[in-house]
Amino acid sequence: MARGLRLSSELIAGVVVGAVIGWGFDRLLSTSPFGLIVFFLLGFVAGVVNVVRSAGVAPGSAER
Amino acid sequence: MKIDPIHQFNIEPLFTIGHIGNQTIAVTNSSLYMFLSVALISILMIGGVAGRQLVPGRFQSMAEISYEFVASTIRSTAGTEGMKFFPLIFSLFMFICVSNLVGIIPYTFTISSHIIVTAALALLVFFTVLIYGIYKNGLKFFRIFVPSGVPIYILPLVMFIEILSFLLRPVSHSVRLFANMLAGHIALKVFAGFVAMLGVSLGAIGWIGGVMPLALTVALTALELLVAFLQAYVFAILTCIYLNDAIHPGH
Numbered sequence A: 001m002a003r004g005l006r007l008s009s010e011l012i013a014g015v016v017v018g019a020v021i022g023w024g025f026d027r028l029l030s031t032s033p034f035g036l037i038v039f040f041l042l043g044f045v046a047g048v049v050n051v052v053r054s055a056g057v058a059p060g061s062a063e064r
Numbered sequence B: 001m002k003i004d005p006i007h008q009f010n011i012e013p014l015f016t017i018g019h020i021g022n023q024t025i026a027v028t029n030s031s032l033y034m035f036l037s038v039a040l041i042s043i044l045m046i047g048g049v050a051g052r053q054l055v056p057g058r059f060q061s062m063a064e065i066s067y068e069f070v071a072s073t074i075r076s077t078a079g080t081e082g083m084k085f086f087p088l089i090f091s092l093f094m095f096i097c098v099s100n101l102v103g104i105i106p107y108t109f110t111i112s113s114h115i116i117v118t119a120a121l122a123l124l125v126f127f128t129v130l131i132y133g134i135y136k137n138g139l140k141f142f143r144i145f146v147p148s149g150v151p152i153y154i155l156p157l158v159m160f161i162e163i164l165s166f167l168l169r170p171v172s173h174s175v176r177l178f179a180n181m182l183a184g185h186i187a188l189k190v191f192a193g194f195v196a197m198l199g200v201s202l203g204a205i206g207w208i209g210g211v212m213p214l215a216l217t218v219a220l221t222a223l224e225l226l227v228a229f230l231q232a233y234v235f236a237i238l239t240c241i242y243l244n245d246a247i248h249p250g251h
Helices: A002-029 A034-055 B029-050 B058-078 B080-104 B115-145 B155-202 B204-209 B211-247
Strands: B013-020 B023-028
Touching: A002 A034, A002 B155, A034 B155, B023 B029, B029 B058, B029 B080, B058 B080, B058 B211, B080 B115, B080 B155, B080 B211, B115 B155, B115 B211, B155 B204, B155 B211, B204 B211
Parallel strands: none
Antiparallel strands: B013 B023
């Protein structure tokens, strides 16, 4: 359970932070909904990168 | 018989110190348990080294083992230069470990089951990495965002994702500890509640059937003991890994 929660927290953090940044971006620049879409996807990508790194599949800047 | 697994995480003010604006500043049960864990750590460390015997006793070897454990973790992940940060990492590890272990005892409060506490600790680590990295390496610190061997036309996108994944660190760092403690304690409470629920609703048969959730509760408590230590260790080792980026960027 510890490992599962560890990996899922990485992914969830990515998606949530991406969505929050996108939402704030949209509010500031009133570009709704494109900021949300772009940052949501980028956040998802960054989350997957973190999951892959913390699972130790690929060497990342964090664990080299 | 009502099961309320969230009740154990209630913050109750014990006495009020003062007010800032409309916000009441009070000593709560959370801060009481923080003081308690700090006191326990102080007793262990100060009492452990007070004797200074060549052949360590029980207390002294506990203090020595915890020192050696954290020191070897730092040396293996952040190198010898990481020992500069030994006080920070040792404090974080001992605080989280002792408060988690205290939290397993029934009727106690688990500090790290509140995200505000873990977020404060994770942000402390995040800003330490950021400020020390820039102080020590100057602008070279930002090289961690530029991986080597990436074609130039895709570099902006990769850099952006790297920056985003750097910003994600404090979030996942804090959510991991918080979610583990919260989920573990709720599961424990729910399974323990089944014993009483079976007994009250089914009578004698229920009390006999309640042996199974009781056994599961015992097993879960053992698991929680492991998780309490493991999460403190994971928090400490990730702190070391992040600090390693600040000490040696752009490897």
